[in-house]
Amino acid sequence: MPKKSYPEVPFAAIVPCPTVENDKMVTGNWRSLRPVVDMEACTSCKTCWLMCPDASVNFDEAEGISFNLKYCKGCGICSSVCPVEAIRRVPELDFTD
Amino acid sequence: MTTKKRATGLTAVCDAWQLVDIDVTASYPIRPYTAVFADLAKRIANGQMKCEMVFAEGEHGQFSIAHGASMAGARATTGSSGVGLTYAAEVYSPIAGGRCPIQVLVGDRTLDPPGDFGSEHTDCLTMRDNGWIFGWAQDAQEALDNSLMCFRIGEDPDIMLPQIVAMDGYFVTHITQDYEVPDQDLVDRFLPPFKPKFRLDVNNPVIMGPQITPEMGPPLEWDRNVVMQRAKGKIVEVTEEFGSVFGRHYAPFVEEYMTEGAEMVFLLQGAHAVTCKSAVKYLREAGYPVGMLRLRWVRPFPEEALQAIAAKFKVIGVIDTGTSYGAAGGGGVLLVETRASLSETPDKPIIQGFTSGLGGEVITHDEFFRMAEMMRKTIEAGQLVQSSTWVNFNDYV
Amino acid sequence: MTLSVEIDSKMVEITVWTRGVQLAKEARDVATLLAVAGSSEGKYTQSFDNYVDLPDRIGVACKSYARISPEPIQTVYEYENGHHDVIVLVEETMIKGHPYLQDAKQDCVVVVNSARDPEALLKWFEPKESLPLVKALACIDANSFGAGVMLTFDGTEGASDDTKIGAGVGAAVAGAAAKASGCVTLESLLAAADNKKAVQQGWDQVKVLPFCDGKPFCETPSDPQELGWR
Numbered sequence: 001m002p003k004k005s006y007p008e009v010p011f012a013a014i015v016p017c018p019t020v021e022n023d024k025m026v027t028g029n030w031r032s033l034r035p036v037v038d039m040e041a042c043t044s045c046k047t048c049w050l051m052c053p054d055a056s057v058n059f060d061e062a063e064g065i066s067f068n069l070k071y072c073k074g075c076g077i078c079s080s081v082c083p084v085e086a087i088r089r090v091p092e093l094d095f096t097d
Numbered sequence: 098m099t100t101k102k103r104a105t106g107l108t109a110v111c112d113a114w115q116l117v118d119i120d121v122t123a124s125y126p127i128r129p130y131t132a133v134f135a136d137l138a139k140r141i142a143n144g145q146m147k148c149e150m151v152f153a154e155g156e157h158g159q160f161s162i163a164h165g166a167s168m169a170g171a172r173a174t175t176g177s178s179g180v181g182l183t184y185a186a187e188v189y190s191p192i193a194g195g196r197c198p199i200q201v202l203v204g205d206r207t208l209d210p211p212g213d214f215g216s217e218h219t220d221c222l223t224m225r226d227n228g229w230i231f232g233w234a235q236d237a238q239e240a241l242d243n244s245l246m247c248f249r250i251g252e253d254p255d256i257m258l259p260q261i262v263a264m265d266g267y268f269v270t271h272i273t274q275d276y277e278v279p280d281q282d283l284v285d286r287f288l289p290p291f292k293p294k295f296r297l298d299v300n301n302p303v304i305m306g307p308q309i310t311p312e313m314g315p316p317l318e319w320d321r322n323v324v325m326q327r328a329k330g331k332i333v334e335v336t337e338e339f340g341s342v343f344g345r346h347y348a349p350f351v352e353e354y355m356t357e358g359a360e361m362v363f364l365l366q367g368a369h370a371v372t373c374k375s376a377v378k379y380l381r382e383a384g385y386p387v388g389m390l391r392l393r394w395v396r397p398f399p400e401e402a403l404q405a406i407a408a409k410f411k412v413i414g415v416i417d418t419g420t421s422y423g424a425a426g427g428g429g430v431l432l433v434e435t436r437a438s439l440s441e442t443p444d445k446p447i448i449q450g451f452t453s454g455l456g457g458e459v460i461t462h463d464e465f466f467r468m469a470e471m472m473r474k475t476i477e478a479g480q481l482v483q484s485s486t487w488v489n490f491n492d493y494v
Numbered sequence: 495m496t497l498s499v500e501i502d503s504k505m506v507e508i509t510v511w512t513r514g515v516q517l518a519k520e521a522r523d524v525a526t527l528l529a530v531a532g533s534s535e536g537k538y539t540q541s542f543d544n545y546v547d548l549p550d551r552i553g554v555a556c557k558s559y560a561r562i563s564p565e566p567i568q569t570v571y572e573y574e575n576g577h578h579d580v581i582v583l584v585e586e587t588m589i590k591g592h593p594y595l596q597d598a599k600q601d602c603v604v605v606v607n608s609a610r611d612p613e614a615l616l617k618w619f620e621p622k623e624s625l626p627l628v629k630a631l632a633c634i635d636a637n638s639f640g641a642g643v644m645l646t647f648d649g650t651e652g653a654s655d656d657t658k659i660g661a662g663v664g665a666a667v668a669g670a671a672a673k674a675s676g677c678v679t680l681e682s683l684l685a686a687a688d689n690k691k692a693v694q695q696g697w698d699q700v701k702v703l704p705f706c707d708g709k710p711f712c713e714t715p716s717d718p719q720e721l722g723w724r
Contacts, residue, residue: 003467004489013211029591030553032513073553092587093610093618105652129545132653139656204652214545267545268571271652368571375501375568383497459572466497 021071027054031074033089037065041086048078048087099277106240106269109276110202110262111136113244114146116284119200120171120291121149123162127181128214129266130204134176156184160201164188167197168305170296172248174199178266179206182220192259193228194321195306198251198291200244201229203263204270205367207456215457216266218367219419222430225396228321230328231261232394233367238276240264242345243393245279249288249335256324256331257293265418267457268368279343287342329397350399352391355381356409359388361472364435365416366392369453369460373416376465385469392431400438408444412472418454428452428485447475450485460488470494505563506677507575511594512584514549514556519644519657521584523664524671525558527693530659531672531682532562539563543650545573550647555592562677578602580675584667589615595624602627603675605700607667609635612703616710625708632702634670636663641692660687669696 018024037048042065049057049065056068057078067078079087102112111133114122124134140146149166153159159175166173177185182203192199205216208223221231230251234240240262247260264270295303309317333349340346352370355377356362363373370391380387390406390413392399407413417429426432428450439445451468454460468486471494475482483493508528512521522543529541540561543549547556559575561567577599583589586608594604606615612631619631644662649655660668665687672678673696680697687693703710 003492004464006489027554029555029588030513030551032553032585032587075552092590093608093615096617104654107652108654111654129652132651135647135651135653139653265571267573271545272540272542272571274570372569372571379497379499379501383499459569462499462501462569 026070027073028070031072032092033074033076034069034092034095035067035072035074035076035078036088036090037067038086038088039064041084043084043086045083047081047083051077051081053077099279101275102278103273103275104237105271105273106234106237106264107133107202107204107271108136109237109241110244111140112278113241114174115140116279116281117172117245117248117288118146119148119174121151121163121166121173123151123153123159123166123173123175125153125156125159125177125181127156127178127206129206129216129270130176130178130202132270133202133204156181157187160185160188160192163199163201164192164195164197167192167199168195168297170291170293170298172252172291174201176202176204178204179220180209183208183223186224189224189227189229191306194317196257197259198248198257199259200247200251201259201261202244203261204266205263206266213456214266216268216368217419217455217457218263218417219421219429221261221263222395222419222421225430228325229259229261229396230256230325230394231263231396232392234262234264234269235368235370235391236269236276237274238345239347240269241276241278242339242343242347245284245288246335246339249338250328250331252288252291252293253331254294256328258324258328263367265368283342287339325397329399329401332394332397347393350392350394350402351406352393353406354389354391356388356390356406358386359410360386360476361412361414361469362388362390362410363416363465363468364390364392364413364431365418366395366431367418369416369418372460372462373465376462379462380466380469385473387469387472395431395434398434398438403435403438404442407439407442407446410446412475413446413448414451414468414472415448416451416453416460416468418452418460420452420455426450426484432485447481449475449481449483451488452485453488464488467492467494501568502563502565504565505561505567506579507577507599508560508562508580508582508671508675508677509575509578509594510558510560510582510584511588511592512556512558513552513588514547514554515552516643516645517584518543518549518556518650519646520662520664520667521556521558521582522649522655523644523660523662524582524584524668525560527660527665527668527683527686528671528678529560529562530686531678532560534682534685535678537562537564538566540567540570549650555588580605580671580677582667582671583607584664586610586615590618590620595621595627598624598627600627601629603630603632604628605632605634605667605671605674607636607663608633609638612701613710625705628705628708630674630702630704631710632670632674632700634666634696634700636666636670636692636696639663639666639692639695641665641689658688660693661689663692665689665692666696669693670700673697673700674702
């Protein structure tokens with residue numbers, strides 16, 4: 001049986017720091033309920049964008065609210081703080097992607 | 098009458114502490130030993146134990162609280178892991194020098210960097226010079242038994258030294274195993290209540306740990322040396338007594354496994370000995386003349402016990418699950434101690450070091466097989482091929 | 495090199511995937527129940543949680559393990575199961591985005607706690623290259639039996655578990671896993687669990703979809719117990 005081999009480790013385990021997203025810790029698969037926004041009801045108040053603990057709600061002037069599904073953990077805070085109840089939480093397996 | 102139980106090494110030590118009715122304990126969380134306090138807190142809240150649990154602000158505080166409680170005459174305990182043990186570094190010597198027999202539970206953890214939870218023995222061994230009695234348990238049963246024996250040895254009026262009951266983090270602290278909890282009557286027979294000769298008492302005032310003149314220092318240290326040497330005899334005595342009271346007989350210092358006709362032996366301590374025994378069986382079937390020696394105590398180090406048996410073997414492969422950077426021989430603490438023990442022994446075997454199981458990694462059967470092959474090459478060569486081998490880093494096979 | 499030996503070759507390894515905090519206790523119960531049941535049948539068993547998962551984060555994937563062997567276990571100090579005979583997903587969404595089939599053994603059985611049918615889950619079942627290893631995919635709607643989910647940290651990190659074992663949905667999932675894989679008998683599982691009704695429901699109502707060469711819908715074996723011991 002071959003010897004165990006270890007990964008290359010940089011000096012003192014010092015690594016570059018992520019600046020936009022931490023792609024070494026992708027958390028989208030923690031989610032079992034996916035947030036879905038009803039664009040008709042949404043008032044663009046941006047409370048969900050403000051309150052998301054993982055900065056996974058995007059706001060665009062033209063496109064409105066959308067979710068970063070790569071990282072969204074499905075905690076549901078966006079849904080519970082929405083003042084007009086525009087965000088539903090839907091079982092992941094109901095989607096085809 | 099014993100109770101059979103299926104739980105972990107942490108629960109086993111809790112059971113021991115419940116049986117001996119500890120008075121004070123100081124808690125602070127660090128993985129992997131932490132759950133001992135979850136268990137203790139439950140038992141205290143349920144009324145199963147009458148014990149004062151003090152929440153310390155850190156490990157230095159934990160040890161100091163236990164120290165103070167012991168000075169007041171309480172049977173006191175605490176515990177820690179990894180860098181928690183080194184955080185309390187300042188107080189190990191005062192506690193041992195103050196002859197306060199507190200008991201500390203250690204669930205080993207690798208020292209930072211980088212924050213790995215796996216077990217290494219370095220955390221506890223770093224503090225080996227301060228005058229505490231300690232050794233490793235290989236499973237939950239031995240953890241319970243060592244705890245009982247340590248109270249008996251440490252609190253003995255002839256000894257009065259603090260003790261560490263050490264066990265590998267995760268392997269012994271987290272994996273459930275079968276063990277027996279002895280009957281309260283037997284424990285009461287084995288361990289008398291803690292009645293120290295001196296304690297802080299307003300009716301009989303004493304000063305503990307006063308400032309001393311320089312000339313008083315060396316005699317106090319000589320006393321500590323004398324008592325640490327005396328502890329060896331006490332360990333033999335107590336281990337025998339334990340066997341006759343509880344029916345479980347341990348070798349006082351070194352457990353020998355399949356050493357009859359062995360030309361090479363592994364020397365190690367703690368949880369990896371369990372896997373080692375299994376590997377030795379396979380190796381023997383394949384024709385390797387191999388056995389195992391398991392250390393039960395590191396302080397006091399059992400040099401006489403090793404000297405008595407060493408000449409039987411051609412090679413001893415000392416396995417260190419830990420580091421001592423820059424130490425003589427390029428291995429760990431056990432390698433240095435073993436070589437030192439046997440340096441003047443006639444017909445001593447060749448002693449080579451293996452560093453394995455770092456970062457809490459399992460020492461696999463395959464790695465034991467490879468180490469045996471390396472020892473075989475040493476026997477063929479008739480001398481050391483390599484003083485210290487870090488398995489998977491600089492193996493010569 | 496030197497020795498090439500089979501170590502713990504007859505051991506059945508059961509790996510239970512779950513989500514941290516809410517469902518960790520249920521997963522631990524599934525593993526504990528199967529191990530205790532195996533012990534009562536005279537087998538050598540172990541059950542433990544994965545040490546590295548850090549399950550005190552809500553929703554993170556974490557695992558519990560059970561190991562059942564007819565011979566004394568030689569590798570008692572291990573961190574995880576090396577090769578999985580039975581893979582249990584306590585939360586259905588985990589079927590996508592998690593490497594549960596990595597290191598799965600040939601003829602492994604996958605059991606999912608889901609209200610959906612096994613056929614409906616097929617499109618998520620991944621990776622496709624590993625499907626030839628699968629002997630059956632089973633579904634059980636454990637949440638519908640009203641057993642509830644126990645939420646507790648008791649029994650984690652090496653402390654003792656003073657709560658009931660197998661009181662919640664884990665009991666039904668264990669029953670389903672036992673029926674689909676044949677790793678323990680119903681009798682020993684009923685004796686081990688607190689909520690025996692849920693165990694029976696899991697056993698009776700599990701839907702098993704057998705696979706042949708990585709393809710579903712082959713002829714149903716008459717008795718899933720024939721999956722038996724290796």
